[in-house]
Every structure is written in structure tokens, then in C-alpha cells.
Amino acid sequence: MLWSLITGASSGIGLAYAKEMASRGYNLVIVSNEEQAIQERGKELADTYKVEVVALYRDLAIPGAARELYDTCRERGIEVEVLINNAGMFFFEEMVETREQVVEKMLYLHVQTPTMLCRLFAKDMKARRHGYILNMSSMSAWIPYPGIGEYASTKAYLKAFSRALRSELADYGVSVTVLCPGAVATNLYNLKDNLKTLAIHLGIMMRPEKLVRKGVNAMFRKKYLLMPGLLNKVFMPLVVILPHGFVRWAMRKSKLLTKKN
Numbered sequence: 001m002l003w004s005l006i007t008g009a010s011s012g013i014g015l016a017y018a019k020e021m022a023s024r025g026y027n028l029v030i031v032s033n034e035e036q037a038i039q040e041r042g043k044e045l046a047d048t049y050k051v052e053v054v055a056l057y058r059d060l061a062i063p064g065a066a067r068e069l070y071d072t073c074r075e076r077g078i079e080v081e082v083l084i085n086n087a088g089m090f091f092f093e094e095m096v097e098t099r100e101q102v103v104e105k106m107l108y109l110h111v112q113t114p115t116m117l118c119r120l121f122a123k124d125m126k127a128r129r130h131g132y133i134l135n136m137s138s139m140s141a142w143i144p145y146p147g148i149g150e151y152a153s154t155k156a157y158l159k160a161f162s163r164a165l166r167s168e169l170a171d172y173g174v175s176v177t178v179l180c181p182g183a184v185a186t187n188l189y190n191l192k193d194n195l196k197t198l199a200i201h202l203g204i205m206m207r208p209e210k211l212v213r214k215g216v217n218a219m220f221r222k223k224y225l226l227m228p229g230l231l232n233k234v235f236m237p238l239v240v241i242l243p244h245g246f247v248r249w250a251m252r253k254s255k256l257l258t259k260k261n
């Protein structure tokens with residue numbers, strides 16, 4: 001039996017991953033901190049794709065979350081063939097104005113928990129000499145700009161960590177892929193539906209289903225990194241070389257960040 005574990009799977013990109021993997025015949029362990037939603041999604045996925053689905057309500061932003069999730073899979077006799085670290089969060093705010101609990105939550109979701117999940121499940125994959133890991137980074141891993149400093153930095157960590165882990169596991173049949181998308185049309189950015197539709201048509205945003213399909217294909221082809229979207233590839237070199245003084249000036253002028261006295 002082939003199993004795929006997907007974190008943050010009650011909506012958005014995570015749910016799209018669950019549907020994609022189920023459509024390829026994988027049984028699912030889906031995890032979310034939204035109790036009712038994850039149970040409902042689990043039933044829908046099982047009914048639609050005729051696969052076994054274990055829907056788990058878990059807070060992955062607390063100490064020991066990765067170990068508890070790993071132990072749950074072991075107790076149920078589930079061997080995870082594909083691990084997809086997707087759970088995450090986003091906020092746009094100056095670091096010193098962000099609540100301490102929010103800062104800590106992002107560090108757990110983007111750094112601590114995915115690192116430990118990789119460590120625990122990759123060890124089993126290494127012993128079996130087969131497995132796949134897909135970590136969700138971001139195009140912002142190259143652009144740690146004001147307002148997204150923690151988000152971009154944690155995504156940069158995931159990118160670097162994935163590369164190192166990939167090298168360590170390469171001789172044991174285990175592949176690690178990191179996906180670095182730009183903006184995706186989910187509720188993460190709290191945009192109205194008409195603005196998301198416009199952004200998709202302009203090529204600024206990508207639909208989650210399209211992103212996920214590309215990401216899963218890259219994973220099974222054992223690619224290291226994928227940054228999908230022609231617009232991202234075109235503008236990335238320009239964005240990277242922007243002087244940070246100019247970036248700070250532009251963001252202040254736009255009032256996206258409130259100047260503190």
C-alpha cells in the first residue's frame with residue numbers, strides 16, 4: 001500500500017496535493033489544525049477517489065508535533081512513501097510589531113516541524129531505499145524584504161535544508177524536491193475572488209491545482225528545485241538586484257508598512 005502524508009491539507013494547496021496524490025492511487029494521511037474541515041475533506045477524498053484516508057487534527061506549531069505525528073503513523077502501520085511538507089502561514093507586518101506568539105508559530109510551521117518530519121520519515125525511507133519528500137518553499141526565499149522578513153527567511157531555510165538533505169539521501173534512493181512558487185490563488189493573501197481571478201489572467205498568480213500538478217511531477221522526476229511560472233522566471237533576476245534602500249523607500253511611500261516614530 002502506497003501512502004502519502006500531506007500537512008496543511010484541509011484547504012488550498014494542501015487539499016490540492018491530497019486530490020492529486022489520491023488521483024494517482026495513493027492512500028492519504030492528511031493533517032490540519034482545522035478539526036471539522038479535515039474530517040470533512042477526509043470523507044470527501046475517500047468517497048471520490050476510493051482510497052484509504054486517515055484525517056488527523058493536529059497543531060503542528062507546537063513542540064513535539066512532528067514526533068507525535070510520526071508515532072501515530074507507526075502505531076497504525078503506515079509506511080509513508082511520499083512526505084509533503086505544505087503547512088504554513090503568511091503575514092505582512094513589521095517584525096517588531098508582530099505578536100510573539102505569531103512569530104513563534106511561523107518558526108514551528110516553516111522550520112522546526114518540517115525539519116523534524118523530514119528527519120523522522122527520511123530515516124525510514126533511507127532504510128527502505130526508496131521515498132520522496134516535497135518541501136514547500138517560496139519565490140520569496142530570494143527576496144527577504146520588509147514586511148515579509150520572517151516568512152522569506154524561513155522559506156530560504158527550507159530551500160537550503162532541502163538541498164543539503166537531498167545530497168545526503170541521494171545514494172539511498174530517496175529524493176528531496178523543493179517547490180518555490182510565486183503567488184498562488186488561495187485564501188492566504190485574503191484577496192477578493194475578482195482580484196484573484198484578475199491576477200490569474202495576468203499571470204501574477206497560479207491556480208493551486210496547476211501548481212500542485214507541476215510540483216508532484218517534478219518530485220516524481222526527482223528534480224531538486226522547481227520555480228513554476230514564466231513571469232516568475234522573468235522578473236526574479238530584476239527583483240533580486242533591487243537595492244534594499246529603494247525597496248524600503250517604495251514600501252514607505254505606498255504605506256504598506258506604517259512608519260514608526
